[in-house]
Amino acid sequence: xxxxxKLATEAFPPEEIxxxxxxxxxxxxxxxxxxxxxxxxxxxxxxxxxTWSMLGAMAARTERIGLVTGVTCPMIRYxxxxxAQAAATVQILSGGRFTLGIGAGxxxxxxxxxTGWPAVHVRHEMLREALQIIRQLWQGGYQTFEGKHLQLExxxxxxxxxxxxxxxxxxxxxxxxxxxxxxxxxxFATEPREDLVTAFRxxxxxxxxxAEVPMAWATDEEAAVQEALETxxxxxxxxxxxxxxxxxxxxxxxxxxxxxxxxxxxxxxxPDPEKHLQQVQPYVDAGFxxxxxxxxxxxxxxxxxxxxxxxxxxxxxxxxxxx
Numbered sequence: 001x002x003x004x005x006k007l008a009t010e011a012f013p014p015e016e017i018x019x020x021x022x023x024x025x026x027x028x029x030x031x032x033x034x035x036x037x038x039x040x041x042x043x044x045x046x047x048x049x050x051t052w053s054m055l056g057a058m059a060a061r062t063e064r065i066g067l068v069t070g071v072t073c074p075m076i077r078y079x080x081x082x083x084a085q086a087a088a089t090v091q092i093l094s095g096g097r098f099t100l101g102i103g104a105g106x107x108x109x110x111x112x113x114x115t116g117w118p119a120v121h122v123r124h125e126m127l128r129e130a131l132q133i134i135r136q137l138w139q140g141g142y143q144t145f146e147g148k149h150l151q152l153e154x155x156x157x158x159x160x161x162x163x164x165x166x167x168x169x170x171x172x173x174x175x176x177x178x179x180x181x182x183x184x185x186x187x188f189a190t191e192p193r194e195d196l197v198t199a200f201r202x203x204x205x206x207x208x209x210x211a212e213v214p215m216a217w218a219t220d221e222e223a224a225v226q227e228a229l230e231t232x233x234x235x236x237x238x239x240x241x242x243x244x245x246x247x248x249x250x251x252x253x254x255x256x257x258x259x260x261x262x263x264x265x266x267x268x269x270x271p272d273p274e275k276h277l278q279q280v281q282p283y284v285d286a287g288f289x290x291x292x293x294x295x296x297x298x299x300x301x302x303x304x305x306x307x308x309x310x311x312x313x314x315x316x317x318x319x320x321x322x323x
Contacts, residue, residue: 001284002030003314005304006070006212006294010040011231014049014057020300021058024065027308028315031066032058033101033210033292038077038109041234042255043248052086059094066097070212070292071170071188073105075123077113080130081155084137091161101188101210102131103170106243108251120243124175125149131167131183138164168210172239174199181205186290192282211288213280214267216296217303221270224297225260228267232296233258236266267296273306273313277320284320291317 005024007017017034024032036051051069058067067090074083083100091098104127107117118126129147136143137157145152169180170188177196180187181203188210189196197209214235218224233255234242245251263269268279280291293313295303307313 001318001320002066002208002290003317004031004033004066004068004210004290004292005029005307006292007032007034008045008294008296009035009051009054010037010042010045010048012300013047014054017049017054018057018061020304021065021067022061023301023304025062027304027312029065029307031068031097031099031290033068033070033212036069036072036109038112040248041108041251042231043252045231045248052090055090055098056093059090059097062094064097066099067094068099068168068210069101070210071101071103071168073110074102074134075126075130075150076105076110076115076117080133080150081137081152081157083130084134085157085159087134087165088138088157088160091163091165092159096161096163099166099168099186099208100134101168101170102127102184103188104176104243107246108242108248111246117244117246122149124179127169128179128183131169131179134167135183166207168208171196171200177205178203186210189288192286192288194286197287208290209288210290210292211283211286212292212294213283214294214296215276215279215303216263216267216269217271217276217306218269218297218299219271219302221272224267224269225263227298228263228269228296229258229260232267233263235296236262269297271306273316276313277316280317281320281323285322287322293317 104123129150167184168186168188169184177199186207216224216228
């Protein structure tokens with residue numbers, strides 16, 4: 001079991017993301033995971049720095065902790081050739097500590113380049129082609145690819161690491177789990193669904209299984225609920241909404257009816273570690289072995305402190321076993 005910390009690049013300025021990474025390494029987390037956005041979910045979050053610049057700074061400021069994108073869309077705002085090059089470079093600069101989390105993206109971030117937002121089945125076809133291009137470029141040499149949606153012309157990534165990054169593919173269904181097994185090295189999910197793990201394993205997947213667990217830590221439960229309501233209520237709208245809305249103002253409108261009880265239903269809130277462990281347990285039961293603690297509370301340092309030490313949340317999560 002490995003335990004990571006989700007860093008919300010939409011909620012903190014870039015230098016703070018780097019500082020929290022250093023603190024997470026000191027606290028004993030195995031890895032940090034950071035989102036790769038162009039926009040925040042809500043205007044109230046107020047930030048959205050460039051993830052790949054932060055990754056370079058994080059690699060330079062740390063020695064041990066793993067670095068993970070959660071997740072990058074490699075086919076609209078970015079071309080997969082750029083992601084193949086960027087991931088290889090971060091892997092070199094971090095000394096082999098990088099994992100490339102890949103997914104089909106959200107309109108929120110991808111529409112900005114003005115090429116439109118394809119239907120979901122087209123996005124999945126594009127994701128498959130993007131993964132093929134990345135894998136092809138990581139073989140070395142000059143490569144060309146002619147797909148239905150994406151092309152690559154006579155391209156080569158000159159600086160390749162000795163050990164290629166792990167690719168973890170985001171899944172919300174069996175087809176994506178099978179794609180993760182075919183072209184990825186691991187699985188990435190946001191729900192405690194054993195069927196996603198089973199589909200990945202049945203298709204031949206054998207790598208790490210990442211899952212984000214929503215929490216809101218504060219010394220007072222109500223303060224945790226209110227902070228999550230203010231900055232993270234978008235998370236209760238469901239994936240069909242989250243993948244389709246174009247701007248923070250739309251998420252603000254779509255989440256106006258979210259109530260404190262909705263937050264309590266999705267997030268473990270407050271200072272009680274037992275509540276947070278109960279929140280993690282279904283993910284362990286589902287078979288995930290890389291647990292990502294995603295704190296939506298108002299005090300990131302307090303949360304890291306609560307995770308530190310022999311009786312901290314990191315150690316206690318690692319001690320969990322399937323029930």
